[in-house]
Amino acid sequence: MSPxxxxxxxxxxxxxxxxxEVALRLKGxxxxxxxxxxxxxxxxxxxxxxxxxxKVPVLLHGARTICESLVIIEYIDEAFDGPAIMPTDPxxxxxxxxWAHFMDNKCAKPFMLSVWxxxxxxxxxxxEVKENLALLQAQLEGKRFFAGESIGYLxxxxxxxxxxxxxxxxxxxxxxxxxxxxxxLRRWAxxxxxxxIVKQCLPDRDQLLAFYTAHLERYKMIAKAMLQQ
Amino acid sequence: MAGEKKGLQLLDFWVSPFGQRCRIALDxxxxxxxxxxxxxxxxxxxxxxxxxxxxxIPVLLHDGRPVCESLIIVQYIDEAFSSSSGKPPLLPxxxxxxxxxxxxxxxxxxxxxxxxxxxxxxxGEPQQQARxxxxxxxxxxxxxxxxxxxxxxxxxxxxxxxxVPFTAWFLTYERYGEISVDKECPRLAAWAKRCGxxxxxxxxxxxxxxxxxxxxxxxxxxxxx
Numbered sequence: 001m002s003p004x005x006x007x008x009x010x011x012x013x014x015x016x017x018x019x020x021e022v023a024l025r026l027k028g029x030x031x032x033x034x035x036x037x038x039x040x041x042x043x044x045x046x047x048x049x050x051x052x053x054x055k056v057p058v059l060l061h062g063a064r065t066i067c068e069s070l071v072i073i074e075y076i077d078e079a080f081d082g083p084a085i086m087p088t089d090p091x092x093x094x095x096x097x098x099w100a101h102f103m104d105n106k107c108a109k110p111f112m113l114s115v116w117x118x119x120x121x122x123x124x125x126x127x128e129v130k131e132n133l134a135l136l137q138a139q140l141e142g143k144r145f146f147a148g149e150s151i152g153y154l155x156x157x158x159x160x161x162x163x164x165x166x167x168x169x170x171x172x173x174x175x176x177x178x179x180x181x182x183x184x185l186r187r188w189a190x191x192x193x194x195x196x197i198v199k200q201c202l203p204d205r206d207q208l209l210a211f212y213t214a215h216l217e218r219y220k221m222i223a224k225a226m227l228q229q
Numbered sequence: 230m231a232g233e234k235k236g237l238q239l240l241d242f243w244v245s246p247f248g249q250r251c252r253i254a255l256d257x258x259x260x261x262x263x264x265x266x267x268x269x270x271x272x273x274x275x276x277x278x279x280x281x282x283x284x285x286i287p288v289l290l291h292d293g294r295p296v297c298e299s300l301i302i303v304q305y306i307d308e309a310f311s312s313s314s315g316k317p318p319l320l321p322x323x324x325x326x327x328x329x330x331x332x333x334x335x336x337x338x339x340x341x342x343x344x345x346x347x348x349x350x351x352x353g354e355p356q357q358q359a360r361x362x363x364x365x366x367x368x369x370x371x372x373x374x375x376x377x378x379x380x381x382x383x384x385x386x387x388x389x390x391x392x393v394p395f396t397a398w399f400l401t402y403e404r405y406g407e408i409s410v411d412k413e414c415p416r417l418a419a420w421a422k423r424c425g426x427x428x429x430x431x432x433x434x435x436x437x438x439x440x441x442x443x444x445x446x447x448x449x450x451x452x453x454x
Contacts, residue, residue, distance in 0.1 A: 052336065052369065064325050071331045078324035090309040094296045101298055102282060135282060 004062030006031040009046055011038045013203050013211045015160035016069040017057040021201035022156045023073045027082035039215060070100055073156060086153050099139055099146075100157040107132045109226060115172040116223030122174075129176055136161070137185045144191060155192055162189040163202055171212035237262035240276050240288040242269055244435050244443050246342070246394030247299035248287040253390050254303045256429035258316050300334055303390055319387045330381060333373050334391035340366045341395050349405040349444050350453060360406040364413055371417040378423060385427060389420075393430055396421035400437035401444050 008024065008031050010017030024031050036046055036056055049058045050067045059066040059075065066075045077085040087093050110132065114125035136158065139146055146154035169175055177185075192198055203211075212219070237255065239262050241248035255262050267276055267286050279288045279295035289296045289305065296305045307319045320327050344366055347359035370392065374380055380388035399410045399421065411418045424430045435443075 061325075064328075066325075066328045066332070068332055068335055071328050071335065074331065075324055075328040078327060090305055091291075091294060091296070093308065094301050094305040097301045097304070098296075098298055101301065106282075 005060075007034055007060040008032070009034045009036060009043075009049065009056055009058040009060070011036040011056045013208055014038075014056055015164055016055075018159055018201060018203070019069045019156050020057040020059060020072045020076070022151075022159070022198055023076040023085055025197045025200055026085060026151065027076055027080040029076070029080050029082075039218065070097075070104070070157065073153060077153075083150070084152075085156070087147065096147075096153045099136065099154055102132075102135070103157055107136075111176075112219075113223055113226060114176060115168055115174045116220050117227060121227070126176065130181075133161070133177065133182055133185060137182050140184045140188055142184065145188065151192070151195055151198070155188075159192065159198075161185065162192040163205070164208070165189075167205060167208045168212060171209055171216065234263075234290070235292050238265055238290040239263070240265050240267050240273075240279060240286050240290070242267050242286050244440060245286060246398065249394035249397075249433050249435075250299045250390050251287045251289060251302045251306070252433040253393065253429045254306045254319060256432065257319065257385070257390070258306060258310050260306070260310060300338060300391060303387065307387070317384055319390060321381060321386065326381070330387040333370075333380060333388045336373075337370070337388070337392045337395070341392070345395070345398055345402055348402055349448065350451075356406070360408060363402060363406055364408055367408075367410065367414045367417055371414040374416060374420055376416075379420070385424065389424060393421070393424045394434060396424065397434045397437050397440050401441045404441060405444075 006024065006029055008017065008020055010021065010033055012035060021031075021033070034045065036043055038056070042054055046056065046058065047054060049060065049065045050056075053067060055067070057067075057069055057072060059072045061075075061079065066072050073085060087096055107129075110125045110128040114122060114129045117125060139154070143149075145151050146158065165176065169177075193202060237260060239248070239251055239255070241251070241264060243266060252264070265275070267273060269286070272284060276286065276288065277284055279290060280286075280297045283297060285297070287297075287299055287302060289302045291305075291309065296302050303319065311318055320330055340362075344359055344362045347355060348363060351359060373388075377383070379385050380392070399418075402408055403410060410421075425434070
């Protein structure tokens with residue numbers, strides 16, 4: 001296929017957009033990053049290309065539009081040459097997809113609600129977060145990365161644990177993970193965030209902290225709405 | 230390791246559309262498997278051992294190794310048995326077509342079951358809201374289908390497998406939600422009929438009246454009028 005322009009609609013601070021950026025950079029694919037200001041409004045471009053979910057990231061590859069970060073990662077892996085992001089063995093692929101699904105479907109809500117809720121309700125979510133982290137840490141099995149010796153699919157998918165978690169702890173004053181807890185995850189987080197490719201598209205920590213601090217009320221509201229569902 | 234048994238086993242529950250996705254995929258690939266009906270009110274040790282994280286069906290056991298989450302199972306079946314079954318793949322080979330298939334299967338997962346549940350579980354305003362949403366969801370899916378015979382094009386594929394079990398629930402949605410799929414989404418209704426002519430679908434979908442009966446029983450059990 002002849003080279004086509006690649007553009008990525010993302011937003012500062014979005015771990016989902018970060019996932020797509022890492023995948024593109026791992027493959028050495030040059031791309032133009034178009035940043036949304038999601039706290040203000042959604043651009044016509046975003047609404048045109050993701051009318052269904054209206055979310056970032058959105059990958060534009062020539063005339064093609066791909067939405068949903070997990071779908072985007074697999075697309076990038078298959079459409080471009082370069083080191084494999086997904087495992088090759090079907091069972092390992094199923095396992096990687098399982099834990100990605102676990103992260104996005106089972107971890108996201110308790111994680112959000114553990115920092116943005118209060119009292120007894122919060123205690124319940126804190127417990128759930130620790131249980132989830134224990135399950136994920138077990139998948140490391142002492143390896144350098146979830147994918148083995150180098151970064152792969154699950155490492156990218158779990159990026160928010162590596163970088164966003166401590167920032168959100170600081171912004172909210174809620175400690176999710178004690179300093180001596182989950183040592184393997186801590187080690188992995190350091191490995192992930194210091195990786196040469198990842199560093200190129202990881203949001204600056206201070207800026208990320210300022211971002212969450214500035215939008216505390218907004219996130220509290222989102223969490224409240226989540227609770228009521 | 231969960232069970233040491235060789236071959237394929239499916240831990241499932243008869244009316245589950247998620248389980249049916251797996252049954253359809255296995256039959257499309259002509260793969261023999263052992264069907265193990267699960268008692269969800271009293272979960273078996275095998276189920277709890279095989280899916281300790283979610284404790285849910287379906288679970289596919291392949292030589293004792295568990296694969297969980299229905300769409301992940303379907304992809305696994307497609308990938309692990311691609312050469313041996315001699316049957317066409319469920320996912321196309323083109324990366325963009327694959328991405329579109331994954332997107333729409335994910336859309337079905339995110340939208341259909343939850344909205345459908347609200348249709349029969351709620352009353353009044355929330356039910357009206359669910360009704361509106363369901364029509365929108367079905368129309369969106371109909372839009373994705375377009376004029377094609379199947380979601381993937383000429384061949385029955387991944388998105389068809391993902392969505393077709395829910396066609397057995399149309400009658401239930403219609404009765405509780407006062408929606409007519411035939412009227413609102415005639416092309417979708419035609420697609421459902423077309424899929425129903427396939428042996429794998431015909432054999433594995435629950436009869437719509439049975440689904441309706443099942444929901445009626447659930448409502449009584451949960452004390453919902």
